[in-house]
Every structure is written in C-alpha cells, then in structure tokens.
Amino acid sequence: MSAGRPPKYKSKEEIQEKIDAYFEECKGTPLINKETGEPYFDKNGAPIVYGVRPLTITGLALALGFNSRQSLLNYQDKEEFMDTITRAKAQVERYAEERLYDKDGANGAKFSLANNFEGWREKQSIEADVNSEVTINIELSDD
Helix, strand or coil, X not given: CCCCCCCXXXXXXXXXXXXXXXXXXXXXXXXXXXXXXXXXXCXXXXXXXXXXXXXXXXXXXXXCXXXXXXXXXXXXXXXXXXXXXXXXXXXXXXXXXXXXXXXXXXXXXXXXXXXHCCCCEEEEEEECCCCCCCEEEEEEECC
C-alpha cells in the first residue's frame, strides 16, 4: 500500500480549469437591461457589475478545493503543479500590486503583499538630528 492521500488533481490542465473559473467568477456579472439586452452603465460610462470579488490567495485555495491557503502553498511544491500555481499566485499578486494605486484598496494590498508574497515588506526608517525635525519614511519595497 502507498502512504499518504491520493493527489487532489491528476494533471496541470485539470487544476488550470479551476484556476480560470476562479478568476472568471471574481470578475462579477454585468447588470443587463432585460428589455434591450444591453448593460447598464454608471455616470462615468463604465458597465455596472455586481458580484465582483478581489483576487486573494485564500479565495484561490478555496476555489481549488483546499482547506487553507497553506494547503495551496504546499501543493505548489509538487513539481508538476509548480508553474501552474506560481502563475496563478502571480496573477493575485499583480491584482494586489495594482490596488496600491487605488486609495480605497492600498492598505489591504500592502498587507496582502507583505504577508503572502516573497520579497514584499514594509521598511521603516527614522532619521533624527538633535537640531532639526524628525522625519519618518515608510515605503513598500519589492526587494
């Protein structure tokens, strides 16, 4: 008998289908006028979409049937799924990085990047001169 439980996915194509479905679900659904079949638009001309959800590592993990984000990270260590999961995580990372430019999403994006992705951390430096004002610099670094 072999030890351990059988793999959740048999192929990278199988897991990629689930990944694609998760990203598509997060886009939401446009609000459509039932009479004309045309989408409704907001005052800025953008289609009104409901059910939009942020891309997250935990959301991805749950969509793939894992019990936690750590289970997804562990599955990434399997050679046959490494590239597929790494690319999916990079899409979530890109989403968070883009939210840094959005005043409503910047704080959440900083937290997600610092805690879910390699190389992102907040640096704090304090410069002081006895005869001058104190300056505090806080920046998000991608090194």
